[in-house]
């Protein structure tokens with residue numbers, strides 16, 4: 001039973017692609033899995049061909065309980081449910097700020113869901129906000145997709161510093177390389193430097209057209225193209241993550 | 249390594265409806281119509297073959313469980329939800345008989361207390377061709393799943409078709425729409441998820457819960473004694489008949505046990521309820537059932553020793569236990585021989601004639617001349633008999649003191665048994681709660697007397713076994729030592745049981761109990 005937040009300060013690094021494909025793999029093992037789409041853009045929701053519930057919004061999310069239950073949708077895949085995002089999430093920080101124990105709100109909302117689901121994935125919006133602070137507090141693991149460039153290296157440092165500030169353990173963090181381009185020398189250089197660090201996974205997700213096209217076929221790659229290198233890369237990554245989760 | 253499959257579980261979530269396909273409908277056109285009404289995406293057809301198991305007396309079904317084997321994997325599922333309790337595949341494709349035949353696994357842990365000493369019997373093999381259609385919305389999202397399933401029972405060729413509609417969480421309106429579509433085709437009444445299983449089993453001539461070892465004759469107070477007794481005997485005869493095949497094929501020891509209980513009950517009825525059957529019928533039945541009692545006795549006795557093996561071993565220090573091996577091997581050999589003899593007897597013309605005769609009398613129109621009690625109301629006779637039995641038990645019970653010989657306890661045990669049978673025959677004529685209490689009180693006394701008797705029978709058996717052992721060999725010396733140890737142990741235990749007799753007897757003859765019996769039966 002674990003809450004896994006897929007997070008990076010930056011956008012466009014493959015967070016949503018990761019959350020969608022890993023939650024699919026978790027469910028395929030027969031684990032009851034929930035994917036919470038917390039990004040107001042709702043890309044995860046879109047990938048599963050689900051439309052946001054018109055009756056759902058930030059207020060209801062933060063109330064939790066039956067308000068959330070009513071908005072959870074079954075995906076096309078056994079054991080996998082999704083809590084759709086709502087556009088009102090873009091102002092969620094303001095709503096959180098008005099509340100008591102504003103850092104623990106999401107954790108409290110997830111509590112009953114932890115009993116129902118064996119794995120809960122959170123697809124996070126970028127940036128460091130009160131929402132991300134909430135998510136770090138609630139999550140058992142923070143999964144960080146990292147494009148191996150100098151800048152992304154810096155954003156990882158920022159994340160560590162922030163966690164230290166708010167008193168969260170760095171050991172929650174698992175880093176893996178995302179959108180890796182084999183022909184780019186700089187990618188290899190950076191990976192060689194970072195791979196020895198604690199919390200960095202050996203499995204990586206290459207830059208692949210089949211992943212880029214997910215927006216067209218609107219399914220996890222494992223469902224649409226089960227034998228493709230893209231699907232297999234996620235299987236490897238999920239195996240690596242499961243192993244670490246078991247250990248901790 | 250045994251594995252526990254996760255994947256085989258049925259996913260929960262949205263609602264589900266199951267209908268049996270009306271005979272007037274054909275699947276092909278129905279699927280075509282569905283595709284006209286909704287955006288439909290077909291999935292690949294799947295075929296599965298499941299062999300279903302339960303005990304003769306439906307122990308799994310009674311607990312709302314079902315067990316099947318599919319492609320060498322065993323699945324234990326909850327009957328109503330179809331959710332999996334556990335799955336087991338041992339690598340080898342074995343057909344396990346008893347719970348203890350399963351390798352150590354969660355499956356075995358779950359089955360053991362339910363099956364106890366009963367064996368699993370194959371009930372029916374269902375082959376299902378499942379055609380799945382996804383119902384999509386305008387985004388191409390699945391909002392419901394429809395399964396058109398054709399089930400065929402391999403043993404009988406019986407066919408049964410179902411339509412299952414599975415909803416998705418958060419898509420209730422889609423579920424309702426598709427449900428409405430099927431309602432328009434006359435599919436209104438839902439069936440249970442295990443309906444295909446039941447249909448398959450029915451086609452083989454069985455019905456869930458069609459057998460129970462419990463005796464419960466439903467009598468009416470205004471019946472005549474002969475009508476009532478004929479009904480009771482018919483039911484007991486049916487129990488015997490339902491167990492014949494199990495004894496003949498040696499499926500498990502309970503078949504013979506239930507058979508013998510029915511024989512004993514019948515004999516008891518013939519003796520207790522006098523002047524109800526015509527004299528000639530009674531005399532013949534008494535003779536025949538006495539024969540049945542004795543011919544089935546040897547196998548049952550040996551069954552009991554073998555079933556109690558662990559209990560015997562536990563009574564000995566660990567060092568002596570292996571010496572009993574040859575004793576049990578010997579018993580098992582004898583048992584097989586007796587069983588074969590019994591099985592041959594049950595197939596013999598002699599037995600068929602015996603049963604046929606009794607059957608013909610009980611089911612015949614002419615039940616013979618009137619006898620002194622035959623037309624009396626059963627209620628009157630029931631009270632009279634139970635009262636008489638009760639008085640006898642009380643009298644004998646009071647006469648027993650610490651100095652009474654064992655023989656006296658033995659006699660009391662038999663009197664109790666007669667009272668018990670009499671109460672059970674006529675139980676349906678009295679208030680259920682009170683009769684239950686009365687039986688429970690009696691049972692406490694019977695348990696004490698029963699243990700006392702069992703222990704003395706066991707000692708007799710071991711003593712005569714010991715006497716028959718050829719002396720001399722080392723092996724037999726060891727065996728004699730072990731049996732000697734057992735005898736000492738059993739003797740002490742028996743004395744202990746006897747020490748508790750007084751309390752049990754006093755409890756039974758308490759004022760409160762006296763009133764309970766007197767109010768009901770006088």
Ligand SMILES: Nc1ncnc2c1ncn2[C@@H]1O[C@H](COP(=O)(O)OP(=O)(O)O)[C@@H](O)[C@H]1O
Pocket residue numbers: 008010011012013014015016017018043178179180205206207208209211212213214215
């Ligand atoms: N490994 C990959 N290879 C190729 N394209 C990818 C890969 N991962 C993500 N993409 C594409 O990059 C874009 C951004 O990815 P996304 O998962 O939405 O990132 P984020 O959620 O971090 O903003 C999307 O168009 C997605 O299809």
Ligand SMILES: [Mg+2]
Pocket residue numbers: 015016039043124
């Ligand atoms: Mg995203």
